[in-house]
Amino acid sequence: xxxxxxxxxxxxxxxxxxxxxxxxxxDYEIAGLLTTLNSAFDRVAMHSTRRAVLEVQAEAAGxxxxxxxLPCPCSNADYEEIMLGVCARVIAQGVQAVAxxxxxxxxxxxxxxxxLQGTELEPVFPLWQLPTDELAREMIRGGLKAKLxxxxxxxxxxxxxxxxxxxxxxxxxxxxxxxCGENGEFHTCVYAGPMFDREISVVTxxxxxxxxxxxxxxxxxxxxxxx
Numbered sequence: 603x604x605x606x607x608x609x610x611x612x613x614x615x616x617x618x619x620x621x622x623x624x625x626x627x628x629d630y631e632i633a634g635l636l637t638t639l640n641s642a643f644d645r646v647a648m649h650s651t652r653r654a655v656l657e658v659q660a661e662a663a664g665x666x667x668x669x670x671x672l673p674c675p676c677s678n679a680d681y682e683e684i685m686l687g688v689c690a691r692v693i694a695q696g697v698q699a700v701a702x703x704x705x706x707x708x709x710x711x712x713x714x715x716x717x718l719q720g721t722e723l724e725p726v727f728p729l730w731q732l733p734t735d736e737l738a739r740e741m742i743r744g745g746l747k748a749k750l751x752x753x754x755x756x757x758x759x760x761x762x763x764x765x766x767x768x769x770x771x772x773x774x775x776x777x778x779x780x781x782c783g784e785n786g787e788f789h790t791c792v793y794a795g796p797m798f799d800r801e802i803s804v805v806t807x808x809x810x811x812x813x814x815x816x817x818x819x820x821x822x823x824x825x826x827x828x829x
Contacts, residue, residue: 604629605698605724607633607701608632608634609621610702611635612637612649614790616705616729618659618746618792620702620703635659636670636688637668639653648815650819651791654821655791655820682717702726705734706731706784711725711727711730738767742772745795746792747793749790749791749806750763750765750766751819754787760816762788764818793820802822805822806818
């Protein structure tokens with residue numbers, strides 16, 4: 603019997619593509635999407651994805667969404683205590699593994715593995731060490747559609763925020779910027795792809811600078827048309 607697995611869901615392309623690959627391989631029973639939210643804004647940290655968009659992503663993926671509110675600000679100690687509680691709850695529900703969309707940062711992987719030690723949860727890394735230039739193009743060719751929602755202006759011009767994650771974007775990235783943004787150059791919000799049963803209709807909102815990063819708001823199209 604396949605192990606029950608939760609996927610750490612950021613709303614971005616790497617977690618979305620992890621879902622696609624996990625389903626293709628069929629080694630795990632995917633039990634849901636696990637997302638932490640900044641409780642002050644009810645959005646995904648760094649990606650700044652609205653809860654409403656998250657909920658529609660989960661619906662399109664056909665999976666339950668498990669949200670974990672985090673205080674703002676949230677110390678590392680608070681985060682670890684909260685997540686230990688989450689681990690205990692999901693283990694009680696029969697979950698045996700957690701998957702992450704990390705690509706090549708060894709320190710991040712080591713941290714996740716350390717946090718799961720002693721919890722009985724198996725860490726899974728579906729995208730680990732896949733060449734990011736090939737991976738980015740595989741995602742695009744495979745039908746994944748996403749918009750850049752957060753940009754580090756020390757590495758990319760602010761006007762990259764809100765752009766489509768496509769071949770033109772890859773061609774425009776400055777030298778040294780990872781094609782998947784794994785070094786924190788950018789974060790994305792996915793609205794279509796083989797992991798969803800439909801394309802989510804979204805629109806881009808205002809672009810703002812906050813805490814040293816540039817963000818572009820992404821909203822559901824029906825939410826804006828209802829105003």
